[in-house]
Amino acid sequence: MAARKNLVIVGGCGHVGLPLGIVLASRGLSVALLDIDAAKVATINAGQMPFRENGAEPVLQQVLGSTLKATTDSNCLRSADIVITVVGTPVDRHLNPTVNELYNNVDGLLQHIQDGTLLVLRSTVSPGVTKLVYQRIQSLKRDIDVAFCPERIAEGNAMEELVNLPQIVSAFEPAAMQRARDLFLTIAPTVIELSPLEAELAKLFTNSWRYLNFAISNQFYMLAEMYGLDFYRIHDAVTRDYPRMRSFARAGFAAGPCLLKDTLQLSAFSGNNFFLGHAAMLVNEGLPNFVVSQLRSLDLATKTVAILGMAFKGESDDKRDSLSYKVMKLLELEAREVLCTDPYVPDARLVPLEEALGRAEIIILGAPHSVYRDLPIPPEKVVIDIWNYWPERHRESAQPAVALAAGEVHS
Numbered sequence: 001m002a003a004r005k006n007l008v009i010v011g012g013c014g015h016v017g018l019p020l021g022i023v024l025a026s027r028g029l030s031v032a033l034l035d036i037d038a039a040k041v042a043t044i045n046a047g048q049m050p051f052r053e054n055g056a057e058p059v060l061q062q063v064l065g066s067t068l069k070a071t072t073d074s075n076c077l078r079s080a081d082i083v084i085t086v087v088g089t090p091v092d093r094h095l096n097p098t099v100n101e102l103y104n105n106v107d108g109l110l111q112h113i114q115d116g117t118l119l120v121l122r123s124t125v126s127p128g129v130t131k132l133v134y135q136r137i138q139s140l141k142r143d144i145d146v147a148f149c150p151e152r153i154a155e156g157n158a159m160e161e162l163v164n165l166p167q168i169v170s171a172f173e174p175a176a177m178q179r180a181r182d183l184f185l186t187i188a189p190t191v192i193e194l195s196p197l198e199a200e201l202a203k204l205f206t207n208s209w210r211y212l213n214f215a216i217s218n219q220f221y222m223l224a225e226m227y228g229l230d231f232y233r234i235h236d237a238v239t240r241d242y243p244r245m246r247s248f249a250r251a252g253f254a255a256g257p258c259l260l261k262d263t264l265q266l267s268a269f270s271g272n273n274f275f276l277g278h279a280a281m282l283v284n285e286g287l288p289n290f291v292v293s294q295l296r297s298l299d300l301a302t303k304t305v306a307i308l309g310m311a312f313k314g315e316s317d318d319k320r321d322s323l324s325y326k327v328m329k330l331l332e333l334e335a336r337e338v339l340c341t342d343p344y345v346p347d348a349r350l351v352p353l354e355e356a357l358g359r360a361e362i363i364i365l366g367a368p369h370s371v372y373r374d375l376p377i378p379p380e381k382v383v384i385d386i387w388n389y390w391p392e393r394h395r396e397s398a399q400p401a402v403a404l405a406a407g408e409v410h411s
């Protein structure tokens with residue numbers, strides 16, 4: 001029988017690393033989740049997920065202790081056949097990718113990993129980073145295969161998507177490509193081979209494309225609502241039985257740790273000539289300002305406002321870069337009081353749903369969690385529902401139709 005492969009995922013307790021590690025462990029690989037966050041390591045080793053991810057916890061409990069463990073000890077790298085790194089790649093305060101952080105992190109790993117290892121970059125990286133890592137390894141005369149295989153899951157659906165979606169794999173050398181292909185074929189039905197630069201762009205195109213599409217819908221939403229029209233009546237009219245508009249997204253906060261960041265990465269790569277990306281950022285990041293502008297005619301200084309859902313999207317407990325927090329920040333300057341609530345997000349500032357609903361005169365739906373679907377909201381309350389999550393309420397409620405100057409929208 002072939003020896004079980006040892007695999008280490010660096011950043012393995014995060015949203016990308018953990019589901020991937022669980023799925024790989026469930027396919028018989030021996031997986032160590034290496035992370036600097038000792039609290040998450042302890043939670044996982046106790047059989048619990050540190051965040052919401054559909055269907056992950058039962059599989060975690062099956063593989064834990066047999067083919068999966070979490071650790072803070074980087075010594076596990078020494079016996080690894082395969083190392084996958086998924087540490088984050090944020091943008092800095094100049095809105096540029098922090099290439100150095102990932103590069104230095106990989107450089108640190110090289111001190112521990114042995115020759116003969118396959119090193120897979122799985123984070124979303126700035127174009128050219130895979131080549132930098134490859135060249136660094138060559139300059140050190142190390143015999144380490146390098147591949148870039150971008151993660152494409154949507155948080156919450158990782159367990160399903162990892163095993164059903166095609167996996168993009170890329171490498172400079174045929175041997176590395178073969179190893180990356182073999183690795184991902186243990187979990188996915190198909191792999192698609194690209195060159196590393198193509199794969200880096202493929203990932204950024206995917207997220208930027210989604211971000212641009214949300215911006216189109218959000219811009220149209222603001223246009224319609226500025227003139228007191230119900231965007232969703234128009235959305236329904238143009239999408240119903242009309243195939244060419246099938247991809248017309250609904251409006252909503254386009255936020256979270258990836259879409260804006262990756263649009264900015266593409267923008268930096270383009271030498272700040274990615275006009276569509278910048279325009280999308282103005283629109284999507286301007287939507288909270290628009291929501292607040294819509295409410296100004298209601299004498300906000302005398303009103304309590306509740307924001308329902310602080311996660312960056314429905315059913316999630318992830319508040320990273322959530323636009324609900326931007327709405328909160330804006331309203332704190334203008335409203336009498338802002339009450340925020342969320343059933344999943346851990347945040348000491350949040351209040352129970354009943355309190356938010358009971359005390360607020362204005363209710364803003366920040367994230368469409370399914371627990372909000374059938375909420376009994378008294379008819380006298382003003383409701384702002386950019387998602388059209390409560391279509392009945394949307395039609396009935398007298399939205400404040402405020403004619404705004406165009407410049408106010410993205411102030």
Ligand SMILES: NC(=O)c1ccc[n+]([C@@H]2O[C@H](COP(=O)([O-])OP(=O)(O)OC[C@H]3O[C@@H](n4cnc5c(N)ncnc54)[C@H](O)[C@@H]3O)[C@@H](O)[C@H]2O)c1
Pocket residue numbers: 010011012013014015016017034035036037040086087088089105122123124125151152153154155257258
């Ligand atoms: N979240 C998503 O849905 C998603 C989807 C596709 C791609 N990505 C990309 O994947 C990358 C990771 O995103 P994420 O959402 O998993 O982030 P995350 O913050 O959830 O996870 C990153 C993990 O890395 C750990 N970490 C940080 N520095 C470390 C180090 N030096 N050594 C070991 N562990 C370290 C952190 O403690 C954390 O647990 C990003 O580049 C992101 O853009 C994310």
